[in-house]
Amino acid sequence: GAGVSQSPSNKVTEKGKDVELRCDPISGHTALYWYRQSLGQGLEFLIYFQGNSAPDKSGLPSDRFSAERTGGSVSTLTIQRTQQEDSAVYLCASSLAGGSLQGYTFGSGTRLTVV
Amino acid sequence: DQQVKQNSPSLSVQEGRISILNCDYTNSMFDYFLWYKKYPAEGPTFLISISSIKDKNEDGRFTVFLNKSAKHLSLHIVPSQPGDSAVYFCAAGSGGSNYKLTFGKGTLLTVNP
Numbered sequence: 404g405a406g407v408s409q410s411p412s413n414k415v416t417e418k419g420k421d422v423e424l425r426c427d428p429i430s431g432h433t434a435l436y437w438y439r440q441s442l443g444q445g446l447e448f449l450i451y452f453q454g455n456s457a458p459d460k461s462g463l464p465s466d467r468f469s470a471e472r473t474g475g476s477v478s479t480l481t482i483q484r485t486q487q488e489d490s491a492v493y494l495c496a497s498s499l500a501g502g503s504l505q506g507y508t509f510g511s512g513t514r515l516t517v518v
Numbered sequence: 519d520q521q522v523k524q525n526s527p528s529l530s531v532q533e534g535r536i537s538i539l540n541c542d543y544t545n546s547m548f549d550y551f552l553w554y555k556k557y558p559a560e561g562p563t564f565l566i567s568i569s570s571i572k573d574k575n576e577d578g579r580f581t582v583f584l585n586k587s588a589k590h591l592s593l594h595i596v597p598s599q600p601g602d603s604a605v606y607f608c609a610a611g612s613g614g615s616n617y618k619l620t621f622g623k624g625t626l627l628t629v630n631p
Contacts, residue, residue: 507619
Protein backbone atom coordinates (compact mmCIF):
# COMPACT_ATOMS: atom_id res chain seq x y z
CA GLY A 404 0.00 0.00 0.00
CA ALA A 405 0.91 3.65 -0.16
CA GLY A 406 1.37 4.05 3.57
CA VAL A 407 1.62 2.15 6.83
CA SER A 408 -1.76 0.68 7.69
CA GLN A 409 -2.83 -0.17 11.23
CA SER A 410 -5.94 -1.92 12.45
CA PRO A 411 -8.13 -1.49 14.32
CA SER A 412 -7.99 2.29 14.60
CA ASN A 413 -9.74 2.12 17.95
CA LYS A 414 -10.07 -0.72 20.44
CA VAL A 415 -11.89 -0.76 23.75
CA THR A 416 -11.30 -3.84 25.84
CA GLU A 417 -12.02 -5.04 29.33
CA LYS A 418 -9.21 -5.37 31.81
CA GLY A 419 -7.77 -8.88 31.70
CA LYS A 420 -8.63 -9.55 28.06
CA ASP A 421 -6.04 -10.15 25.33
CA VAL A 422 -5.78 -7.83 22.33
CA GLU A 423 -4.04 -8.04 18.96
CA LEU A 424 -2.97 -4.98 17.01
CA ARG A 425 -2.02 -5.29 13.37
CA CYS A 426 0.43 -3.36 11.20
CA ASP A 427 0.91 -3.52 7.43
CA PRO A 428 4.15 -1.72 6.57
CA ILE A 429 5.00 -0.04 3.29
CA SER A 430 5.83 -2.64 0.69
CA GLY A 431 9.57 -3.17 0.44
CA HIS A 432 10.37 -1.65 3.82
CA THR A 433 12.56 -4.09 5.68
CA ALA A 434 12.49 -2.33 9.03
CA LEU A 435 9.39 -2.21 11.22
CA TYR A 436 8.95 -0.51 14.57
CA TRP A 437 6.33 -0.35 17.29
CA TYR A 438 6.04 2.66 19.58
CA ARG A 439 3.34 3.73 21.97
CA GLN A 440 2.22 7.11 23.23
CA SER A 441 0.54 7.29 26.58
CA LEU A 442 -1.47 10.37 27.51
CA GLY A 443 0.79 13.40 27.91
CA GLN A 444 3.92 11.47 27.09
CA GLY A 445 6.32 11.21 24.19
CA LEU A 446 6.54 8.19 21.97
CA GLU A 447 8.05 5.17 23.72
CA PHE A 448 10.03 2.57 21.77
CA LEU A 449 8.66 -0.98 22.09
CA ILE A 450 10.20 -3.29 19.51
CA TYR A 451 12.12 -3.27 16.23
CA PHE A 452 12.26 -5.81 13.39
CA GLN A 453 14.89 -5.72 10.65
CA GLY A 454 14.69 -8.30 7.90
CA ASN A 455 15.36 -11.79 9.19
CA SER A 456 17.41 -10.64 12.17
CA ALA A 457 16.27 -11.30 15.71
CA PRO A 458 14.01 -8.44 16.83
CA ASP A 459 15.10 -5.93 19.43
CA LYS A 460 12.49 -6.38 22.16
CA SER A 461 14.22 -4.21 24.73
CA GLY A 462 11.38 -1.70 24.90
CA LEU A 463 8.58 -4.12 25.69
CA PRO A 464 7.32 -3.10 29.17
CA SER A 465 6.45 -6.58 30.44
CA ASP A 466 6.16 -10.20 29.37
CA ARG A 467 2.47 -9.60 28.68
CA PHE A 468 3.62 -7.87 25.49
CA SER A 469 4.80 -9.78 22.44
CA ALA A 470 5.12 -9.10 18.75
CA GLU A 471 5.80 -11.06 15.63
CA ARG A 472 6.40 -10.27 12.03
CA THR A 473 5.36 -12.89 9.52
CA GLY A 474 7.07 -13.22 6.16
CA GLY A 475 8.98 -10.03 6.71
CA SER A 476 5.84 -7.99 6.20
CA VAL A 477 2.76 -7.84 8.45
CA SER A 478 3.34 -7.48 12.17
CA THR A 479 1.06 -8.22 15.12
CA LEU A 480 1.52 -6.76 18.59
CA THR A 481 -0.23 -8.85 21.25
CA ILE A 482 -1.00 -7.68 24.76
CA GLN A 483 -2.16 -10.39 27.13
CA ARG A 484 -4.23 -9.79 30.26
CA THR A 485 -4.55 -6.09 29.51
CA GLN A 486 -4.25 -3.57 32.34
CA GLN A 487 -5.51 0.00 32.52
CA GLU A 488 -1.96 1.34 32.24
CA ASP A 489 -1.76 -0.29 28.79
CA SER A 490 -4.19 2.35 27.50
CA ALA A 491 -2.30 4.34 24.88
CA VAL A 492 -1.98 4.96 21.17
CA TYR A 493 0.12 2.20 19.62
CA LEU A 494 2.02 3.37 16.58
CA CYS A 495 3.68 1.25 13.95
CA ALA A 496 6.32 2.60 11.57
CA SER A 497 8.44 1.23 8.77
CA SER A 498 11.53 2.30 6.87
CA LEU A 499 13.82 1.07 4.11
CA ALA A 500 16.75 0.64 6.46
CA GLY A 501 17.18 0.36 10.20
CA GLY A 502 16.72 4.00 10.99
CA SER A 503 18.29 6.86 9.10
CA LEU A 504 18.26 10.58 8.77
CA GLN A 505 15.18 10.15 6.61
CA GLY A 506 13.08 9.08 9.53
CA TYR A 507 10.35 6.50 9.65
CA THR A 508 6.89 6.50 8.11
CA PHE A 509 4.30 6.06 10.83
CA GLY A 510 0.80 4.67 10.60
CA SER A 511 -2.16 6.46 12.15
CA GLY A 512 -2.04 4.27 15.21
CA THR A 513 -4.42 2.13 17.24
CA ARG A 514 -5.99 3.85 20.21
CA LEU A 515 -6.33 1.21 22.92
CA THR A 516 -8.58 1.86 25.88
CA VAL A 517 -8.67 -0.66 28.71
CA VAL A 518 -11.73 -0.31 30.93
CA ASP B 519 14.64 10.11 33.45
CA GLN B 520 13.68 12.14 30.41
CA GLN B 521 16.55 12.20 27.97
CA VAL B 522 14.79 14.43 25.45
CA LYS B 523 12.89 17.39 26.83
CA GLN B 524 10.53 19.81 25.19
CA ASN B 525 9.84 22.24 27.99
CA SER B 526 7.12 24.22 26.25
CA PRO B 527 3.88 22.23 26.02
CA SER B 528 2.40 24.85 23.72
CA LEU B 529 3.29 27.83 21.56
CA SER B 530 1.07 30.34 19.81
CA VAL B 531 2.28 32.59 16.98
CA GLN B 532 0.77 34.88 14.40
CA GLU B 533 0.63 33.85 10.76
CA GLY B 534 3.69 35.11 8.88
CA ARG B 535 5.86 35.33 11.98
CA ILE B 536 8.62 32.95 13.04
CA SER B 537 7.89 29.89 15.18
CA ILE B 538 10.75 28.61 17.31
CA LEU B 539 10.39 25.21 18.93
CA ASN B 540 13.02 24.12 21.40
CA CYS B 541 14.40 20.78 22.52
CA ASP B 542 17.06 19.81 25.06
CA TYR B 543 18.74 16.46 25.50
CA THR B 544 20.90 14.94 28.18
CA ASN B 545 22.48 11.90 26.54
CA SER B 546 25.79 12.84 24.92
CA MET B 547 25.66 9.61 22.86
CA PHE B 548 22.87 11.01 20.70
CA ASP B 549 24.31 11.86 17.30
CA TYR B 550 21.32 12.55 15.16
CA PHE B 551 18.10 14.38 15.72
CA LEU B 552 14.77 14.53 13.98
CA TRP B 553 11.61 16.59 14.12
CA TYR B 554 8.20 15.09 13.50
CA LYS B 555 4.87 16.84 13.06
CA LYS B 556 1.62 15.27 14.19
CA TYR B 557 -1.95 16.21 13.37
CA PRO B 558 -4.82 14.86 15.50
CA ALA B 559 -5.78 11.25 14.72
CA GLU B 560 -2.79 10.83 12.41
CA GLY B 561 0.63 9.31 12.90
CA PRO B 562 3.69 11.55 13.21
CA THR B 563 5.17 12.75 9.92
CA PHE B 564 8.90 13.17 9.46
CA LEU B 565 9.81 16.81 8.95
CA ILE B 566 13.55 17.41 9.08
CA SER B 567 16.68 15.92 10.61
CA ILE B 568 20.24 16.84 11.47
CA SER B 569 23.40 14.90 12.11
CA SER B 570 25.71 15.91 14.94
CA ILE B 571 28.43 16.77 12.43
CA LYS B 572 26.34 19.75 11.36
CA ASP B 573 24.97 22.70 13.24
CA LYS B 574 22.26 23.69 10.80
CA ASN B 575 20.00 22.06 8.26
CA GLU B 576 17.47 23.88 6.15
CA ASP B 577 14.54 22.65 4.10
CA GLY B 578 12.28 25.31 2.72
CA ARG B 579 10.55 27.14 5.55
CA PHE B 580 12.02 24.77 8.14
CA THR B 581 15.48 25.08 9.68
CA VAL B 582 16.90 23.00 12.49
CA PHE B 583 19.79 24.33 14.56
CA LEU B 584 21.97 22.12 16.75
CA ASN B 585 24.14 23.38 19.61
CA LYS B 586 26.06 20.34 20.79
CA SER B 587 27.85 22.06 23.63
CA ALA B 588 24.52 23.14 25.09
CA LYS B 589 22.79 19.88 24.11
CA HIS B 590 20.07 21.96 22.55
CA LEU B 591 18.31 22.02 19.24
CA SER B 592 15.61 24.20 17.83
CA LEU B 593 13.23 24.16 14.90
CA HIS B 594 12.51 27.44 13.15
CA ILE B 595 9.51 27.80 10.90
CA VAL B 596 9.38 30.98 8.86
CA PRO B 597 6.99 32.25 7.77
CA SER B 598 4.51 30.33 9.91
CA GLN B 599 1.24 29.28 8.29
CA PRO B 600 -2.07 28.15 9.83
CA GLY B 601 -1.50 24.69 8.32
CA ASP B 602 1.61 24.37 10.49
CA SER B 603 -0.63 24.09 13.56
CA ALA B 604 0.19 20.65 14.97
CA VAL B 605 2.13 18.90 17.71
CA TYR B 606 5.87 18.88 17.04
CA PHE B 607 8.04 16.12 18.46
CA CYS B 608 11.78 16.24 18.82
CA ALA B 609 13.53 12.85 18.62
CA ALA B 610 17.11 11.69 19.06
CA GLY B 611 19.04 8.60 18.13
CA SER B 612 22.58 7.25 18.34
CA GLY B 613 24.58 5.60 15.57
CA GLY B 614 24.97 2.29 17.23
CA SER B 615 21.25 1.78 17.61
CA ASN B 616 19.88 4.27 15.18
CA TYR B 617 16.55 2.54 15.00
CA LYS B 618 15.63 3.29 18.59
CA LEU B 619 14.56 6.89 18.79
CA THR B 620 13.91 8.73 22.04
CA PHE B 621 11.11 11.26 21.73
CA GLY B 622 10.19 14.36 23.67
CA LYS B 623 6.64 14.94 24.88
CA GLY B 624 5.86 17.36 22.09
CA THR B 625 4.94 21.02 21.70
CA LEU B 626 1.54 22.07 20.40
CA LEU B 627 2.02 24.88 17.90
CA THR B 628 -0.95 27.07 17.04
CA VAL B 629 -0.57 29.52 14.18
CA ASN B 630 -3.30 32.15 14.26
CA PRO B 631 -4.54 33.69 10.99
